[in-house]
Amino acid sequence: MSKQVKNDPFIQILDFPNKINLITLLFVIITYGVVLLLLAQVITPELDYVIELNYPKATYNNEINPYVFVRGTAVNVSEDEDIKDLKTQYRVIAYINAIAPALPSNIFYSYSALDNGGMMNYFFESSRPGKTLPVFHQVVASSEYPSGDRYTKYFVKVSYDLTVGTEVTRKTLEFSEEALHLKKSELNDRKFQSSAILEGILEVKFTFNDDGPSTPQYDTNIDIMFDSTSPYHVNLQSWIVTEDGKIFPYLGIYNYCTPKDLDPWYETSVYKFIKPKTIYLKLEYTDQNNLVTPFYYKVDVNTLLNSEN
DSSP states (O other): OOOHHHHHHHHHHTTTTEEEEEOHHHHHHHHHHHHHHHHHHHHOOOOOOOOOOOOOOOOOOOSSEEEEEEEEEEEOOSSTTTOOEEEEEEEEEEEEEOOOOOOOEHHHHHHEEETTTTTTTEEEEEEEEEEESSEEEEEOOSSSSOGGGGGEEEEEEEEEEEEEEEEEEEEEEEEEOOOOOOOOGGGGGGTBBSSETTTTTEEEEEEEEOOTTTOOOOEEEEEEEEEOOOEEEEEEEEEEETTTOOEEEEEEEEOOOOSSSSSSSOEEEEEEEOEEEEEEEEEEETTTTOOOOEEEEEEEEHHHOOOOO
């Protein structure tokens, strides 16, 4: 190669890899790889969050009642029709009810949950500018399968205006609720009673309807009837226990303080292939003196199916 060709800048660029040794080349490749990885992390937002919100434990609020209704449905996620792989599919429904005579307006509402895998799940944010609160305001989010198969804590934040006379006050309410859980070791615990009545306070009623062998699911629901017109604070969680002893979260209600009975207007499906046997329920009722009364109840699914109610 002539001296003129060797001094050609283009030829020198092409010949550059031949002039560096293997270690230097490897270092260059690793450096480029690290740079590309850092760029990918900057460009692509992180979808999973692990920072738990620092909201205080819920207490009674005499102006507004945001509460969370959790529906758990055991579903088959197996792609093989001959194999059952059951997991809990969650649907989280958040409501706001008014308690004060003056209806809150200009509402901003957000809620989230921490799952058993230590992951925060941020569900929904809604706003109702310039509008007063209706009888209930519903926002819905679906988190198919939480990490660790269940939620451990729920978080709610509500900002709203409250008008008294001519004075408008902007307020913010933040709170958290610990989810209730059921252990296998508790299934034979005598604390779970057959009576659905917490004397002098409330009555719980589950319904299970079967529309016949052609339908794959039972249509189910829950009602809570209060003896008092001023329920202070109620948390409850129920579970479906199958014939082979598997436990699946069913219906849960957290931070219910509204002075009226709870009667969800839609039904929840329980699939027949999971072979549900028993419903277990844990409930905590807190009165105005912060006295907590626990309530434990269980009922066989066959009893509900054969009931005239």
